[in-house]
Amino acid sequence: MAIPLPDGLATPVLVVDPDVLDRNISRMAEASRTRGFALRPHAKAHKCVQIADRQLQAGARGLSVATLGEAEAFARAGVDDLFIAYPVWPDADKAQRLRRLADDVALRVGVESVEGAQQLGKAVQGSARPVEVLVEVDSGSRRTGVQPLHAGEVGKAAADAGLNVGGVFTFPGHGYGHDAQARERAARDEERTLGEASQVLRDLGLDVRVVSGGSTPTVGQWQPGAVNELRPGVYVFNDATxxxxxxxxxxxxxxxxxxxxxxxxxxxxxxxxxxxxxxxxxxxxxxxxxxxxxxxxxxxxxxxxxxxxxxxxxxxxxxxxxxxxxxxxxxxxxxxxxxxxxxxxxxxxxxxxxxxxxxxxxxx
CATH class of the missing domain: 2.40.37.20 (D-serine dehydratase-like domain)
Incomplete structure (x- = not known):
């Protein structure tokens, strides 16, 4: 990093090198394109419209976000394809906000429980556009997500609740590690669990169009096959980790x-x-x-x-x-x-x- 710092900055302040930023964005877009993955970057890393625009212009299919509030902010800025990669539990307020958002953009939401799918189905009844859901699978992070064999229960509950089941997603957070072997293992875990969950949904007659994974640490470890969409976020800036x-x-x-x-x-x-x-x-x-x-x-x-x-x-x-x-x-x-x-x-x-x-x- 060699940002020549200008005099007169009021500190503390966050400073961006636009040339490094653009190079990071272009490199990820090219890697995804040449290896056959759709790219849906996670915008929680930057939360910035100008950077989102750069990602979309470089070929990103849409954005991933962590919260309903982030989705609303980017929708107001004109982004029309958003995935809330989080198992949202909609209370009355969030239900109203979800319906408004679904009226304006192509919206995906994560689900990881039967109860969550049922609650989400009730929340978005009456929205102008169908809300697509992806079933979250735990590929090793031990955070949220079901085991692959239970993905069918959640997917069926979502379909019965009137939701459009589009596929599965995961976060391979255990890819953070000192060596490439850890990232390799996490990527293979990701592919295996997503592949198993996808087959469970297909066996129930559900149309699995999206198999979404990926994170910045597992860059370079992805292999075409089970996964067809990637959601890295930190790569735009990178950091000390x-x-x-x-x-x-x-x-x-x-x-x-x-x-x-x-x-x-x-x-x-x-x-x-x-x-x-x-x-x-x-x-x-x-x-x-x-x-x-x-x-x-x-x-x-x-x-x-x-x-x-x-x-x-x-x-x-x-x-x-x-x-x-x-x-x-x-x-x-x-x-x-x-x-x-x-x-x-x-x-x-x-x-x-x-x-x-x-x-x-x-x-x-």
């Missing part, structure tokens, strides 16, 4: 948080004016500290408060002066984006644009 597990290089990092050095209490330590309210507080076993420092790759963000980040340097490494700007790549990009009002776009030390985080805080 992706760098640590080897799914991207430093040159693929498209976003950083920029901070100002506000204190230099010792030769091996300095303090930045950003904290958990900018970076989020994600930690993982793959990442040392609270972020990656492109200008000080041997440094570690050892402590994080709401508005302070303490960085320690190895002996002999020259630190920055007071008032200097320092870039920090977040451990997990989705949270910092959701905390920001805008993304500042910088090229050649110049601010060339400011993009609103359209779906910021759209968490319901």
């Amino acid at each position: 992706q760098l640590a597990i080897g799914t991207c290089g430093v040159e693929d990092l498209a976003l950083c948080a920029v901070a100002t050095v506000i204190s230099v209490p010792a030769a091996d330590r300095f303090v930045l004016d950003l904290g958990s309210k900018t970076l989020g507080s994600d930690r993982s076993s793959w990442v040392t500290g609270h972020g990656y420092l492109p200008q000080f790759p041997q440094g570690t963000v050892t402590s994080l408060w709401e508005h302070h980040a303490v960085v320690r340097l190895p002996e002999g490494v020259q630190g920055p002066r007071l008032g200097a700007l320092v870039a920090v790549v977040p451990n997990h990009i989705c949270t910092p984006v959701n905390l920001a009002d805008e993304l500042v776009v910088v090229r050649d030390r110049e601010v060339i644009d400011r993009w609103q985080v359209t779906a910021r805080g759209a968490n319901t």
Whole structure:
């Protein structure tokens, strides 16, 4: 990552390198196209209309989102094909919102229980367009999703509730790991479980058109066959976790948080004016500290408060002066984006644009 930081930035702020961003988008679009997958990127990573437009122009079939609120935000911006990749439980308010959304866009929603399918069917009765559902399958993440053999129960309940059953989906979250073998195993688990669940639905006479999986860590491990749609998200920016597990290089990092050095209490330590309210507080076993420092790759963000980040340097490494700007790549990009009002776009030390985080805080 080599974003030349312009002078005069009000920090802390999230900065985007548009050339790296566009390269990441183009590379994923080309990989999906040449290997025969439909691409439906997960927009929770960026929540930004300008980035969604770039993905769609590069050939994405539509967007995936995590919440009804995100779907509404992108629908207002003109995106007309959306998949809420989440087992939404519609209360009275969400039912009304789902019906309005289904009137305006081609809408998919995730289901993973008989009760959830029945509740969703009641919620969208009377919508102008049919709502398509995909049955969520657990491929190893142990989060949400049914075991493949139980996909038929959920699919039949959805069909009986008047929903259009379109297929199955999963999230191979266990693909996060230090080695390519972990990603390989997760991709194969994904293909196996989705293939089994698809066959169960077909045996019931349901038309399985969409078999949806994929995540940024399993990029490069996908094989044509059982899966025909991919939903990676973080790839547009990448982050310190992706760098640590080897799914991207430093040159693929498209976003950083920029901070100002506000204190230099010792030769091996300095303090930045950003904290958990900018970076989020994600930690993982793959990442040392609270972020990656492109200008000080041997440094570690050892402590994080709401508005302070303490960085320690190895002996002999020259630190920055007071008032200097320092870039920090977040451990997990989705949270910092959701905390920001805008993304500042910088090229050649110049601010060339400011993009609103359209779906910021759209968490319901």
